[in-house]
Amino acid sequence: MARLFLNKNLLVIFSITLISIMGVASLTPAFPGIAKAFNITPKEVGLLITAFTLPGVFLTPVMGILADRFGRKKVLVPSLVLFAIAGTSCFFIHDFTTMVILRFFQGCGAASLGSINLTLIGDIFSGNDRNSAMGFNASVLSVGTASYPIIGGILASIAWYFPFILPSLGILVALFVMFILNNPEPKAEQSLMEYFIKTFETMKNIKLIGLFLISLLTFIILYGPYLTYLPFIIGNSFHQPPYIIGIIMSCASFASLSISSQMGRLSKRFSGRSMIITSTSLYFLSMICIPFIQNVWLLILPALLYGFAQGTNLPSIQSMLAGLAPMNQRAAIMSVNGTIFRLGQTIGPLIIVPVYSIWGIHGAYNLGGIMAIFMLAIAVVFLRKRVSE
Numbered sequence: 512m513a514r515l516f517l518n519k520n521l522l523v524i525f526s527i528t529l530i531s532i533m534g535v536a537s538l539t540p541a542f543p544g545i546a547k548a549f550n551i552t553p554k555e556v557g558l559l560i561t562a563f564t565l566p567g568v569f570l571t572p573v574m575g576i577l578a579d580r581f582g583r584k585k586v587l588v589p590s591l592v593l594f595a596i597a598g599t600s601c602f603f604i605h606d607f608t609t610m611v612i613l614r615f616f617q618g619c620g621a622a623s624l625g626s627i628n629l630t631l632i633g634d635i636f637s638g639n640d641r642n643s644a645m646g647f648n649a650s651v652l653s654v655g656t657a658s659y660p661i662i663g664g665i666l667a668s669i670a671w672y673f674p675f676i677l678p679s680l681g682i683l684v685a686l687f688v689m690f691i692l693n694n695p696e697p698k699a700e701q702s703l704m705e706y707f708i709k710t711f712e713t714m715k716n717i718k719l720i721g722l723f724l725i726s727l728l729t730f731i732i733l734y735g736p737y738l739t740y741l742p743f744i745i746g747n748s749f750h751q752p753p754y755i756i757g758i759i760m761s762c763a764s765f766a767s768l769s770i771s772s773q774m775g776r777l778s779k780r781f782s783g784r785s786m787i788i789t790s791t792s793l794y795f796l797s798m799i800c801i802p803f804i805q806n807v808w809l810l811i812l813p814a815l816l817y818g819f820a821q822g823t824n825l826p827s828i829q830s831m832l833a834g835l836a837p838m839n840q841r842a843a844i845m846s847v848n849g850t851i852f853r854l855g856q857t858i859g860p861l862i863i864v865p866v867y868s869i870w871g872i873h874g875a876y877n878l879g880g881i882m883a884i885f886m887l888a889i890a891v892v893f894l895r896k897r898v899s900e
Contacts, residue, residue, distance in 0.1 A: 515647070515775070516647055519693075520691075520692055520693055520694065521635075521636075523691055524628050524631050524648065525647075525651045526684045526687055527587070527591075527627070527631075527688070528624075528628050528651050528655070529655045530591065530594065530624060530678075530680065530681050530684050531621060531624035531628060532625075532655050532656060533655075533659060533678065533680075534563050534594075534678070535560055535563065536655070536656055536660055536663070537659040537662060537663035537666075537674050537677050538559065538560075538663060538674050538675075539560075539663065540664035540667045540674070541663060541666075541671045541672075541673075541674045542556045542559075544667055544670075544671030545607075545671050548605070548671050549607045551607065555607075559611060559614050562614040562615040562618060563614045563615070563618040563621070564618060564853065565615065566615060566621075566622050567618060567621065567622040567625075567850075567853055568850065568853050568857075570622035570623070571625075571626060571846045571850050571853070572843065572847060572849075573622075574586055574590070574623035574626070574627070574842075575623070575630075575842040575843040575844075575846025575847070575849075576706075576842070576843050576846075578623065578627050578630065578846075579697055579699075579706065579710075579840060579841070579842045579843050580699045580706065581699070582696040582697065583627055583631060583634070583694060583696060583842065584688055584689065584692065584696070586623050586627060587623065587624070587627055587685075588688055588689055590619075590620045590622070590623045590624060591620065591624070591681040591682070591684050591685035592620070592681065592682065593616060593617070593620030594617055594620030594621050594624070594681040595620075595679050595680070595682045595685070597613045597614070597616040597619075597620060597678075598613070598675060598677075598678025598679075599675060599676065599678050599679045601613050601614070601617075602672050602673070602675035602676055605672065617678065623846075625852075626842065626845040626846040626848065626849035627845070627846075629829050629832075629833065629845050629848075630833070631694055632644045632645055632648060633834070633838075633845070634695055634838060634841065635694055635695070639778055639779060640775075641830055641833060642774050642775055642777075642778035642826070642827075643775025645774060645826040645829045645830045646771045646772055646773065646774025646775060646822075646826045647771075647772060648826075649767065649822060649826045649829075650768050650771045653764045653768040653771065653822075656764060657761060657764045657765075662674075662677070663677075695838070697838050697841075698839065700839075706839070706840075709837075713836065713840050713844065714844070714847070717893055718831070718835060718894055719832070719835055719844070720893065721890065721892070721893025721894050722828050722831055722894070723848065723851055724889050725824075725828060725886050725889055725890060726828055726851050726852065726855070727851050727855050728855075728882045728886045728889075729794075729821075729824060729825070729828075730852050730854075730855025730859060731855045731858060731859040731862060731882060732794060732798070732879050732882055733855070733856075733859065734855060734857075734859030734860055735859035735860060735862055735875075735878075735879065736801075736863055736875050736876050737763075737797075737817060737879070738859075740863065740872065740876075741759075741760065741814075742756050744801070744810070744872065745759055745760075745810060749807035751807055755807070759807070759808075759810050759814055760814065762811050763814045763817045763818035763821065765818065766814070766815045766816075766817075766818025766822060767821045768822065769819075769822070770819050770822035771822035771823075771826050774823075774826045774830075777823075783828075783830060783831045784894040784895075786823050786827045787824055787827050787886075787894065788887060788891065789823060790819075790821075790823040791883050791884075791886040791887040791890060793817070793819050793820035793823070794816075794817065794820045794879070794880075794882075794883035794886065795880050795883035795884060797813040797814075797820065798879035798880040798882075798883060799876065799877070799880045800813050801872075801876050802872050802873045802877075828848070829845075829848075831894075832844055832845060832848055833845065862878075863878065866878050
């Protein structure tokens with residue numbers, strides 16, 4: 512296990528993962544300072560997030576296709592350099608409109624990172640090592656998600672523009688990819704039309720469809736009832752300060768970290784299908800019990816359940832997707848899943864807000880529980896046989 516964790520290729524992939532989540536998590540602590548510096552509203556500051564995430568909606572699948580046709584490194588290195596240059600430029604250029612434009616280009620650079628890193632794990636590792644690597648990568652992602660707001664907050668306390676130093680690390684990671692990463696590259700031995708036809712045929716696989724549906728529901732639950740309303744329950748219903756919200760919400764990250772780091776051991780005993788089915792049960796329990804809790808500290812329990820579900824579910828989905836996709840189509844398949852993530856991120860709040868306005872908090876979390884039941888049904892019906900990896 513330690514041997515795999517210290518594998519030089521996996522360490523490079525970890526660095527790509529940390530860059531891929533840097534663009535939002537490290538910047539949000541600077542938002543109050545940015546709003547004050549430019550005398551703008553919080554809604555206007557939010558354009559820095561929108562401009563960054565928007566390119567990924569349409570560029571992620573394009574980058575996956577390019578990575579399959581021309582190779583992983585030929586897409587990754589320019590993407591990392593663009594991410595670094597556009598992001599770091601915001602440190603020097605203190606004009607808000609220009610910053611929004613630069614954030615758009617930084618988002619173009621980031622569009623490929625969150626899917627090609629997983630593609631590389633699928634390319635380089637197989638069998639139980641792949642499961643372990645996906646779990647370790649999910650653990651690194653959890654650590655980054657928890658750490659970046661702290662790092663960004665420390666830098667923003669110096670000056671609002673100091674968090675924009677961090678993207679410069681993309682240049683260093685690009686050098687790692689160029690000179691340290693040793694990965695097999697797909698050979699484009701077929702025409703572009705043949706590639707599209709074969710990729711489309713692969714995507715008709717019933718297991719792939721099931722995994723995509725489960726992935727979509729996973730992110731709708733995450734960005735719907737969990738991230739949208741749990742902070743308001745803690746802050747408004749229980750009248751707790753922001754740091755208490757942070758403590759309770761972070762419990763999910765620690766739970767996810769603890770379980771995802773053990774995916775190698777778990778995958779020796781349980782199939783990916785079994786672990787996904789288990790995670791749907793944990794999602795259901797987490798969603799259903801939240802509205803009935805009367806003590807704020809008892810909300811740690813559903814947060815832990817949710818974290819265990821995420822830490823089990825996401826690496827299992829990613830490993831199964833990588834196993835189902837042929838190497839010369841893998842980046843496209845993984846990028847479709849990345850697009851589904853962004854779709855869930857977008858429609859999760861849109862679905863849950865009207866439900867909450869009509870049926871209240873019980874309706875919102877009951878819907879989350881119903882989605883978990885749908886995930887269970889999809890896993891049972893669509894994923895009947897374990898993927899041979």
